[in-house]
Amino acid sequence: MAHRTVLPRSRWNGLIIAVGILVVLAVVAVLGARWAARNDILPVSTPWGPDCSVWTGDGQVQLERDQARRATTAAAVQAQGDAAPIEAPDTGDIPDEVMEVLVHGPEEDAGPSLTCRSVKNPDLEVESDLEPSGLTPRGQHLKDGLEEHFSDLSLGGYVPGGYDTGHGEGSAHYDGRAIDIFYRPVNEDNRRAGWIMAHWLIAHAPDYEIDVVIFDDRIWSTYFPSLGWRHYEADPDNEILRHLDHVHVDVQRGQED
Structure with missing residues (x-):
């Protein structure tokens, strides 16, 4: 006679509890995303599904x-x-309302409209050698990509030989991993131009191993x-520390051998 393996009641209870927790977390994530979309107008993404989402003013796409x-x-080219x-690449499959908000920004506030879900690459190694620019090879790859897609950029945050002072403790600038893209003076036109850049960086994060983007009192990492985009705490009286006049972007550091 065949014997059936019957799980002890305690194991069944544990399995049911685990499944229940996963269901609750899923519901909370979905409802939280919807609440954030309705109340804070910051784009968010769930841990599953498409990598990116855009807040159009009426909801997430x-x-x-x-x-x-x-x-x-395409938004950067049009701007x-x-x-x-x-x-500009073909965007025939992109809803018109998405392109409208990416090019022109929300009606009442330039703020963030797009975010993408990106994670660290565990296969990257630390780059200790610097390019002549003072950037790591990954940093240089990002700089080259920026200059390929954007004209008349005002770039900074790196110098030949690298920085050893002038930035906050632990700054990626000291490693040659960070670039500042300046939009001065601080005004609405430059703010909208900065958000076009920030959105482009987020969308292309895996291509350049991007780790952090900071702009306009917001941070993504x-x-x-x-x-998605979270509030960035800084001295409210300091435009530079709040990153109002520049988009800060740094590439991933990598893992020690």
Whole structure:
């Protein structure tokens, strides 16, 4: 006679509790995303589904990573006009309301409209050698990508030989991993231009191993991949520390051998 394996009641109870917890977390994540979308207008993403989402003012529109790449690139090209160094990619599969908000920003506030879920690459090693620019190879790759897609950039945050003073403790600038993209003076036009850049960086984060983006009192990072843009705490009287006049971006450090 065949014997059935019967799980002890305690194990069944544990399994039921575990499944219940997962269901609750899923419901909380979905409802939390919807609440944030309605009340804080900051785009968020769930730990599953398409990598990216855009807040259009009426709700979230999810995008696959490639769609986000093309949408943010097309927005950057349109914003630059004849000065754009590349042609706009096809966006026929992108909703018109998404392109409208990525190009022009929300009606009442330039703030963040797009976020993407990105995580750290565990296979990256620490880069100790610097390029002539003072950036690590990953940092240089990002700089090259920026200059390929954008014209007349005002870049800083790196110097030949690297920085050893002038930035906050633990800053990625000291490692040659960070670039500042300046939009001065601080005004609404430059703020909207900065958000076009910030969205492009988020959409292309895996291509350049981007780790952190800070702009306009907001921060995005691979440390919290599904939370999107979060409030960035800084001296309220300091435009530079609040990153109002520049988009800060740093690439991943990598793992020690």
